[in-house]
Amino acid sequence: MKKIIYALLLPLVVVSGAVFANREIKNETSKKSIPKPSGGVPSGGVPLSTAERNAALKKWETTPDGVMFKKWEASPAGKKVYAGETKIRKHISAFTNMEAVVTSRSLPPGSRLGFGVMIRINGDDYILSFGLENNNEFEQLHRLKVNDKIIIRSHSVSHAPKYAYPIVSGEYVERDGKIIFKRAPRKGGC
Structure with missing residues (x-):
């Protein structure tokens, strides 16, 4: 009986060790990845200095994507989006x-x-984005109708050249004094 138990446990231990070792290798390679130019903290966890961040941004601005983005920022459409964000x-x-x-x-x-x-x-159009649907968390939001008056709260507004409107992250929505959506806080976050 002991031999059977050992025979079953040995492959389990070997497989667990291989999975753990593979995870360690992936963690090490992800720490060595190249930092994004727009971020302040590369994947290694050490914040970039202001000079490093500015240098990376200048380098990105010379790429085709960077040139296209700068043109969009200077265009009437880009200025309109930024004005909406400012408001x-x-x-x-x-x-x-x-x-x-x-x-x-x-x-x-x-x-x-x-x-x-x-x-x-206040007279300006926005995209109110909630992200990908999981289960029924947006069920009450699907009941919204055109011309419904709502109260929203958000922690972020963003933009992208693809869209002619600022993008507001939907985190809290209230209609007729009742909360119809409230984003759950992220687990393990700051």
Whole structure:
């Protein structure tokens, strides 16, 4: 009986050791990966200095993608997106309520932001993006209709040349005084 148990445990120990060793190798190689130019902390965990970050940004700006992005920033469309971001920046920083009206239940054609709706805040249009759907977490959001008045809160607003609108990350939505969506805090995050 002991021999059978040892015979079953030995392959388990060998496989576990191989999996653990493979994980260690992957962790070591990921630490050696090249840092992104826009980030402040490379995958190695040591923050880039301001000079290193600026040098990486300057280098990226000379690439075809960087040149195209700079042209978009200077274009009327880019300036409009940045102006929209500026108008709500104070609310984003303070995570305070913003009144919005749903203008469309779908995102612009070809968008790859997951689930979201189009909204208008103080006369400016925004994409309210919630990300990829998991289970039924967006069930109440699917019930929103055009012209519904909602209260939103968010920690971030972003932009991309592909979209003609600022992209607001949906973290809290309230309609008629009832919370219809509240993003759960990330596990293990800061």
